[in-house]
Amino acid sequence: MKHLRAAFLAPGVAVMAILFFAPLLIVLAYSLLTRGAYGGVVPPWTGESYARVFDPLYGEILYRSVWIAGVSTALCLALGFPLALYIARAARHKGLLLNLVMLPFWTSFLIRTYAWMFLLRDTGLINSMLLSLHVIREPLPLLFNTGAVILGLVYGYLPFMVLPLYATLEKLDPYLLDAAADLGAAPFVTVWRVVVPLAKPGMVAGCLLVFIPCLGAYLTPDLMGGGKTVMAGNLVQNQFTTARDWPFGAAVSLVLMVLVLVVTRALMRRTEELL
Amino acid sequence: MFLRYIVVYEVDKVLELRALTKHYPNHHALKGISFSLTQGEFFSLVGPSGCGKTTTLRLIGGFEEPTSGEITLAGRPVAGLPPYRREVSTVFQNYALFPHLTVAQNVAFGLERRNGVTRSTIRNRVEQALALVQLSGKEARKPNQISGGERQRVALARSLVVEPKVLLLDEPLSALDPKLRKQMRQELKSLQRRVGIAFLFITHDQEEALSLSDRIAVMNQGSIEQIGKPRELYQEPTSRFVAEFLGEVNWVNGAGIRPEAIRVSKENPANGARSVAGVVESSTFLGNVTHLAARLPNGANCTAQLPLNGCTFELGEPVHLWWDASDELRVSA
Numbered sequence: 001m002k003h004l005r006a007a008f009l010a011p012g013v014a015v016m017a018i019l020f021f022a023p024l025l026i027v028l029a030y031s032l033l034t035r036g037a038y039g040g041v042v043p044p045w046t047g048e049s050y051a052r053v054f055d056p057l058y059g060e061i062l063y064r065s066v067w068i069a070g071v072s073t074a075l076c077l078a079l080g081f082p083l084a085l086y087i088a089r090a091a092r093h094k095g096l097l098l099n100l101v102m103l104p105f106w107t108s109f110l111i112r113t114y115a116w117m118f119l120l121r122d123t124g125l126i127n128s129m130l131l132s133l134h135v136i137r138e139p140l141p142l143l144f145n146t147g148a149v150i151l152g153l154v155y156g157y158l159p160f161m162v163l164p165l166y167a168t169l170e171k172l173d174p175y176l177l178d179a180a181a182d183l184g185a186a187p188f189v190t191v192w193r194v195v196v197p198l199a200k201p202g203m204v205a206g207c208l209l210v211f212i213p214c215l216g217a218y219l220t221p222d223l224m225g226g227g228k229t230v231m232a233g234n235l236v237q238n239q240f241t242t243a244r245d246w247p248f249g250a251a252v253s254l255v256l257m258v259l260v261l262v263v264t265r266a267l268m269r270r271t272e273e274l275l
Numbered sequence: 276m277f278l279r280y281i282v283v284y285e286v287d288k289v290l291e292l293r294a295l296t297k298h299y300p301n302h303h304a305l306k307g308i309s310f311s312l313t314q315g316e317f318f319s320l321v322g323p324s325g326c327g328k329t330t331t332l333r334l335i336g337g338f339e340e341p342t343s344g345e346i347t348l349a350g351r352p353v354a355g356l357p358p359y360r361r362e363v364s365t366v367f368q369n370y371a372l373f374p375h376l377t378v379a380q381n382v383a384f385g386l387e388r389r390n391g392v393t394r395s396t397i398r399n400r401v402e403q404a405l406a407l408v409q410l411s412g413k414e415a416r417k418p419n420q421i422s423g424g425e426r427q428r429v430a431l432a433r434s435l436v437v438e439p440k441v442l443l444l445d446e447p448l449s450a451l452d453p454k455l456r457k458q459m460r461q462e463l464k465s466l467q468r469r470v471g472i473a474f475l476f477i478t479h480d481q482e483e484a485l486s487l488s489d490r491i492a493v494m495n496q497g498s499i500e501q502i503g504k505p506r507e508l509y510q511e512p513t514s515r516f517v518a519e520f521l522g523e524v525n526w527v528n529g530a531g532i533r534p535e536a537i538r539v540s541k542e543n544p545a546n547g548a549r550s551v552a553g554v555v556e557s558s559t560f561l562g563n564v565t566h567l568a569a570r571l572p573n574g575a576n577c578t579a580q581l582p583l584n585g586c587t588f589e590l591g592e593p594v595h596l597w598w599d600a601s602d603e604l605r606v607s608a
């Protein structure tokens with residue numbers, strides 16, 4: 001029995017150790033070393049990179065990342081909840097509707113982001129249409145700003161909100177909705193007093209699944225933010241490439257990770273209290 | 276406490292169903308049913324599984340709209356009114372208590388958001404309702420921290436506290452074990468007397484219906500077979516279906532006789548009573564009574580329910596079974 005358990009556990013543990021913890025240790029080590037002249041790291045050990053993370057210049061980027069990820073998560077929740085509720089309560093075609101939600105996954109995220117850029121840029125579909133209809137005289141600044149980044153993130157991560165929400169709402173006893181209506185609750189009240197509280201585990205799961213990747217997002221802010229809206233992910237990338245400051249890049253990644261852990265823990269604890 | 280809220284309607288019928296039908300795509304669940312409840316009445320709807328009892332309640336509650344026919348509540352048609360605008364309240368079969376709310380919050384749910392109901396009124400009425408169903412002291416528990424019987428009482432209190440014109444109960448006792456079920460049956464009846472609200476009670480247990488109801492409607496395949504007082508239905512069923520649904524019946528030469536109306540003796544009584552000869556096939560001791568089954572010459576079985584000391588017959592013994600002609604059930608079909 002004991003051997004069997006070890007045998008089952010071993011592959012997973014090995015993969016985690018080699019592919020996750022080892023690189024993490026390397027990143028930790030990098031963050032505590034000094035930058036080399038042409039990239040890479042050299043001795044001596046120092047905590048100087050961490051001090052710089054909280055420098056107002058970079059602190060602002062971290063703060064902005066949390067803000068953008070937070071807004072995107074909230075928007076995903078606001079859009080995803082009614083959608084998930086609708087699908088869960090639909091009498092027919094549930095499978096089809098769920099597949100439609102997941103349909104974007106069939107093409108690469110990169111390509112889909114480029115598609116958005118073609119839509120939004122100054123000579124893009126939306127602007128050229130509005131221009132030719134003489135609705136506007138100048139192209140609208142739809143791309144390369146914070147709004148565009150948030151749009152891209154919401155678009156990209158909405159399915160990660162919808163799926164866990166759907167899973168909880170689908171299990172909701174429909175008689176509870178009947179009971180609420182029976183006791184005089186209008187549909188909106190029923191949603192607010194019965195559906196939302198009972199969907200909290202799904203909401204927490206969905207928020208984590210959206211917030212965490214949004215916080216570390218790199219591709220979307222890079223392409224749709226046009227370098228103006230730099231998020232933490234771009235900062236990290238920058239340090240490892242152009243800036244050639246590997247220790248600082250490593251330190252930023254680790255701080256980002258701790259941030260995510262703190263948020264996750266807080267949310268998890270709230271859910272446990274609720275259940 | 277609830278008595279003070281009772282309103283006497285000008286219309287005597289607090290709820291009336293007229294020629295109600297409900298057609299599903301492949302099924303005619305209700306084929307035109309009509310009945311009415313008077314104020315304070317305990318009315319039961321009984322019938323086998325799938326006969327349309329729940330469908331009837333869902334139409335009254337407003338969860339589904341009838342295909343045709345009319346429902347009036349206290350004299351007013353309710354067609355088109357959503358469930359949250361109808362002054363009826365339902366005790367669901369699985370109780371449908373809100374798992375995230377405490378017992379007190381569950382009971383308070385229907386009182387919140389009502390015009391002119393203050394917090395302290397809510398608190399008082401929740402307290403009274405919980406006292407009424409003997410649940411004082413359990414206010415702070417969640418539904419998963421109380422027993423099945425207690426959950427049932429919470430559901431009752433939650434529905435009664437909003438003072439519905441009619442309380443709809445969909446097999447509220449069926450989730451309880453038999454002993455608790457009998458106890459709750461008595462409590463339900465006395466509760467109904469105290470609150471004076473009309474109860475529309477669904478069950479497929481004939482004993483429950485007979486013991487609780489002022490009147491009973493027997494349903495069969497989407498239609499009502501007969502409506503009447505328990506005694507009427509039991510003693511004067513108009514159809515074979517009703518006779519058989521509400522108790523055991525022996526059919527001898529086309530006449531129906533209840534087992535408890537049959538006497539058994541070794542000799543032919545020759546007292547003018549109807550009688551038939553048979554051979555004792557089995558006798559089952561049930562404590563207070565004994566069930567004796569005899570085989571008749573035509574091969575049919577006939578059961579008699581005999582008092583404790585009335586059964587001194589051997590298996591295989593030829594006997595005479597007899598009864599008063601007045602005890603025969605005269606059914607048309």
Ligand SMILES: Nc1ncnc2c1ncn2[C@@H]1O[C@H](COP(=O)(O)OP(=O)(O)OP(=O)(O)O)[C@@H](O)[C@H]1O
Binds near residue numbers: 323329330
């Ligand atoms: N949504 C529906 N679509 C199609 N048929 C339905 C639907 N709801 C109920 N029915 C059918 O209508 C009939 C009556 O159902 P109903 O639930 O009223 O029965 P019931 O008398 O409450 O039975 P039970 O004692 O088993 O609860 C059943 O044959 C059922 O299959």
Ligand SMILES: [Mg+2]
Binds near residue numbers: 328329445
């Ligand atoms: Mg039913």
